[in-house]
Amino acid sequence: MQLGKRKLQILQAVIDDYICSGEPVGSRTIAKKYGMGISPATIRNEMSDLEEMGYLHQPHTSAGRIPSDKAYRLYVDKLMKIRMLTAAEAEYIKKIYEQRTAEIEKVIEQVARILSDITNYTSVVLGPQLNKVLIKRIELIPVDRQYALLLVVTSAGIIKDTIIRIPADVDSGYLNRVSNMLTVHYRNKTFAEVDINSIQDVQKEMTRQKEFFNSLVDALTESIAQKEQTEVYLGGTTNIFNFPEYRDIRKAKAFLSLMEQKDLLYSLLSKFDKKGVTVVIGTENECEQMKECSIVMTTYSIGDKVLGTMGLIGPTRMEYSKAVSVVRYVGETVSKYLTSLFEE
Incomplete structure (x- = not known):
């Protein structure tokens, strides 16, 4: 079964709607909100096909559908449009330049706060790896x-x-x-x-x-011969509880437990040391405690030397278009700032 244009449109509509609402999406909702010019019955048939193909699933018999991790992966790779930062967001990120300090630790603490403040997700920033500092x-x-x-x-x-x-x-x-x-x-x-x-x-x-x-x-x-630093800076740890998925006590405890295991976080995130933005979705995570979360990451550097990793952790229905945009811009801003300091 092929993913034709109409199926892709319906899948994108389901994902966009679910990211915003957190509620299973039905065919009538798609028909009313997205003006595709096709009937709810046709949309329902297409959604059934998408479920059979592994892109959607139905949490309850009478409920609408929600996206699978496979759907989110397709969405991130091919369907989503990167959201432009607002002028206020870009200005807030530029507060990094107000640090006036050559101590990376202070810059990183500020970066963790900025990432979490703008997105309302939990931010994780790794301190510079000793074998990568200049x-x-x-x-x-x-x-x-x-x-x-x-x-x-x-x-x-x-x-x-x-x-x-x-x-x-x-x-x-x-x-x-x-x-x-x-x-x-x-x-x-x-x-x-x-x-x-x-x-x-x-x-x-x-x-x-x-x-x-x-x-x-x-x-x-x-x-x-000193060992690598394993500093991990967190921002907005409790932001995760703003999402209905984490009102489940089991999920909440698992997430808080993970945030306390800084060595584990460092080990997981330090593997992603390539420039550009990386998105790891749900079950793609190696760590069992992360399989219901997604991570959007990038690196920060001095010149062409990568020093560390920063990113956002949220539920799998996170607003990827915004998260990718913010993480990319913050990573570029931090790198420019640190490079200017080092070149001085």
């Missing part, structure tokens, strides 16, 4: 005559600060020269791209300071 500079700052502070400054802020012992004959000028060489060598690289053994120019500079050089290499190695 090194901005490396500094050796004298503390006193015996010790210096090693700072590895990245696009996510100061990742590591370590105290190392310095020889008695090393002055601030020498530390500054070494800092500059390290920065030139590693700037714009991720931790994963760093090869400690490649700093031959630094090694030559420190030929007479072999013990100090070894201490420096050990400190840098320790910085690079």
Whole structure:
């Protein structure tokens, strides 16, 4: 059985209506509201075919139909029209630029709030993955005559600060020269791209300071060996209860339990690290607790380096056209903001 033009029109009408109302959709509703010029009986026959094809199902014998996950997938891929943001929404998103901070954590907290405020869904933003942040500079700052502070400054802020012992004959000028060489060598690289053994120019500079050089290499190695950050920022966790589907105690408990498992959320969402918007619908989710939810995700980056993931979680009847539009715009805005900070 083929999905002809009329079936597609009816399916789109059912999905649009169900997203708005949350109530099963009948043939008379479609006939009255969508002006297709065909009778309720014809629409009913087409809906029956769509049910047989797996795009609709009937929760009760006397009820109308509701879309399946298969229908939502077709809708997202081929039928929906991306909704334009309103001027007020675009302006609200641009509040990201008001942060005036180089600390990504503060930016991300604001992003989580903005996403949930605009859409009324639950937002999830993952902190930057350590193996994806970019090194901005490396500094050796004298503390006193015996010790210096090693700072590895990245696009996510100061990742590591370590105290190392310095020889008695090393002055601030020498530390500054070494800092500059390290920065030139590693700037714009991720931790994963760093090869400690490649700093031959630094090694030559420190030929007479072999013990100090070894201490420096050990400190840098320790910085690079740190585990990835697993920060997860949530916004509007209780927004899910605005939807009738989650007035069911079982579903509500499952959702709240999932929101508390930040390691699980991080593991699930960090897999989606490609640019662009990704939509995962209901049963497409690997996690059992997510199979009645949909996720709309994108990444944020500095230049062409992806740092992390952000997205919205809602019921499978979420307003995908708005969610995709908002997530895409916020992702682009955050990336531009962080890129401008880093380039400074």
